[in-house]
Amino acid sequence: EDKVVQSPLSLVVHEGDTVTLNCSYEVTNFRSLLWYKQEKKAPTFLFMLTSSGIEKKSGRLSSILDKKELFSILNITATQTGDSAIYLCAVVPPGGTSYGKLTFGQGTILTVHP
C-alpha cells in the first residue's frame, strides 16, 4: 500500500524564519507529487512536481522533488503569520487522466508567531 510520511508533524517558528518541510513516500510508481496548504478547511493547491531535480517557486515558497531518494521538500523563506497552516503532501498514482485518487501524508502543522 502506498505510504506518504511528512515531517516534522508540527513546527513553531517566529516571523522571518525559514522553514523546510519534508515529505517522503513509499510508492512503487506515481505520476506527480502535490503540495497543498490547509488553513481552515479547504486545502489549496501550491505545487505540482513531476520531474526530479526541478525546483518550483512561487514567491517565498519553493519545492523540489528527488525521485531517486523518494522525497520532496517545501521551503518557506521569511515566514509570516499568514503562513500558519497545515501543509499537506500527496502523491498521484499512475494511469488515467484524472487526479482524483490522491494519497496524502498526515500533514505538518506550521505555526508562525509574530
Added chain:
Amino acid sequence: DAGVTQSPTHLIKTRGQQVTLRCSPKSGHDTVSWYQQALGQGPQFIFQYYEEEERQRGNFPDRFSGHQFPNYSSELNVNALLLGDSALYLCASSHERYNSPLHFGNGTRLTVT
C-alpha cells in the same frame, strides 16, 4: 467563478443514523472526489465519480455510497453511522480531460454522538 461548494457546513448525528452530504463542483469541472479527514490526519480518499458512475474507491466499507447527477453535482451517503465516522468530509473536483490538480471545497464537519 464559483469554486467547489459543499452543504451543510456542520452536522450532528446520532450513532446508527444515516447522513447525506452534498457537493457542487467548480464551474467547468466534471469529476468529483470525496475525502474523509479525521482530526490530526491527512485526507483519505473515499471514492471518485465521473459520468455519473463510481470510478475508483478507497478502503471504505459499503456503508459509504455516493451518487453523481447529470449536472456533475454529487452526494455522499453514510449509513449506520459510527462514532469513528466523525470527521471533516471534503469534496474535490477536477476536469477529466486536463491534468489539473484537485480543487477542494470547505468541507462538511460531521459529528456523530
